[in-house]
Amino acid sequence: MSSNQLDKKSEAWSALFSEPMSELVQRYTASVFFDKRLADADITGSLAHADMLAAQGIISTDDLAAIQRGMTQIRSEIESGAFEWKLALEDVHLNIEARLTQLVGDAGKRLHTGRSRNDQVATDIRLWLRGEIDLIAGLLRELQLALIEVAEKNIDVILPGFTHLQVAQPVSFAHHLLAYVEMFGRDEARMQDVRKRVNQLPLGSAALAGTTYPLDRERVAKTLGMEGVCQNSLDAVSDRDFAIEFAAAASLVMVHVSRLSEELVLWMSQNFAFIRIADRFTTGSSIMPQKKNPDVPELARGKTGRVVGHLMGLITLMKGQPLAYNKDNQEDKEPLFDTV
Known part of the structure; x- marks a missing residue:
């Protein structure tokens, strides 16, 4: 899956729209370049959510292991400065989720089960x-x-x-x-x-x-x-x-x-x-x-x-x-x- 495809797929609401978001609106509404400081909290909260989903049988233990493995890598990338923050992904949450899906596939998508941004x-x-x-x-x-x-x-x-x-x-x-x-x-x-x-x-x-x-x-x-x-x-x-x-x-x-x-x-x-x-x-x-x-x-x-x-x-x-x-x-x- 290409990076552009990944970005598009991350826009869960895009099926309702007949044209892409204006670049001006994209820049005006994006928060990633200031809310990225929430990254560690976002990862911590996501791991707790994933643990609960697995304990409740909503996702598999294999999905949980993949999510944990992917989040460990993402945290390391952020700490080292290697993580690529993308304006098109709006905020810290979508950036991390998109990278997780890129790393571990569908398990990354299932992490968002039962929650909203x-x-x-x-x-x-x-x-x-x-x-x-x-x-x-x-x-x-x-x-x-x-x-x-x-x-x-x-x-x-x-x-x-x-x-x-x-x-x-x-x-x-x-x-x-x-x-x-x-x-x-x-x-x-x-x-x-x-x-x-x-x-x-x-x-x-x-x-x-x-x-x-x-x-x-x-x-x-x-x-x-x-x-x-x-x-x-x-x-x-x-x-x-x-x-x-x-x-x-x-x-x-x-x-x-x-x-x-x-x-x-x-x-x-x-x-x-x-x-x-x-x-x-x-x-x-x-x-x-x-x-x-x-x-x-x-x-x-x-x-x-x-x-x-x-x-x-x-x-x-x-x-x-x-x-x-x-x-x-x-x-x-x-x-x-x-x-x-």
């Missing part, structure tokens, strides 16, 4: 985001420990405490830093709470109304380490609350990062002169050699606007959508990726 992408995003939340929560704990380490060295260092940015009462520098430990502790707890709602399985909802195949959704959820299954198929394929909730938690993280950054900028200025930031974390000026600029905290303060903006974008994306899945939801990925 709608519940597939919803599962992939949740799997990917769960992993990112775990990384972010770990980084927040490291940040807290770093602040505690600095605080322990500065218990006896006295700093003016401010209200209204006016000198108020003397405080320990350590006490001031530990305020941020509290903030980032709440952030980490929020991330863990969001994770519970991210970690639910939509797979098995198919396009919007489930499937007549005897799927074992609980088995798939257990294989993927998920805490439960989404209960309503219409909601499962179209819900992006978890992404909005993550963006809200991320926005609060960035608000706290921004507040700390603002204090570092102020404290480093000649007007305050409370702290020095090491040269390796600052920049100079081309015409004013006396300047040492706190570019890192300034950029962190600036990036907060991007994250908060993505929260607003995701809320606006969802506000007018009827049930169930709509192509609008393709626009959830870039803001979510950039937020992370």
Whole structure:
């Protein structure tokens, strides 16, 4: 089978159409060049789905072995950079499925039994985001420990405490830093709470109304380490609350990062002169050699606007959508990726 034949056959809906998709529409609607970062999650979810299909007798054990073998090769190709991503195949899911079919034949086609791209992408995003939340929560704990380490060295260092940015009462520098430990502790707890709602399985909802195949959704959820299954198929394929909730938690993280950054900028200025930031974390000026600029905290303060903006974008994306899945939801990925 030629590559072009494979691409055509992957367009399952093409039998209804009398002309090919416009190249402009193809480029406008394709997502593969940003959603390919979901590849590992897509493969992981597909392997769990295949395992369940075989356990339920929906596909054969030979099909399962072929799918596992093919996915191992695809994962290796992606990791090495040898995988060829094709715009004509629209997204990460069709690219992987087409390559799998190329490698293992009809077994690759049978992998899609009992599922739709709608519940597939919803599962992939949740799997990917769960992993990112775990990384972010770990980084927040490291940040807290770093602040505690600095605080322990500065218990006896006295700093003016401010209200209204006016000198108020003397405080320990350590006490001031530990305020941020509290903030980032709440952030980490929020991330863990969001994770519970991210970690639910939509797979098995198919396009919007489930499937007549005897799927074992609980088995798939257990294989993927998920805490439960989404209960309503219409909601499962179209819900992006978890992404909005993550963006809200991320926005609060960035608000706290921004507040700390603002204090570092102020404290480093000649007007305050409370702290020095090491040269390796600052920049100079081309015409004013006396300047040492706190570019890192300034950029962190600036990036907060991007994250908060993505929260607003995701809320606006969802506000007018009827049930169930709509192509609008393709626009959830870039803001979510950039937020992370």
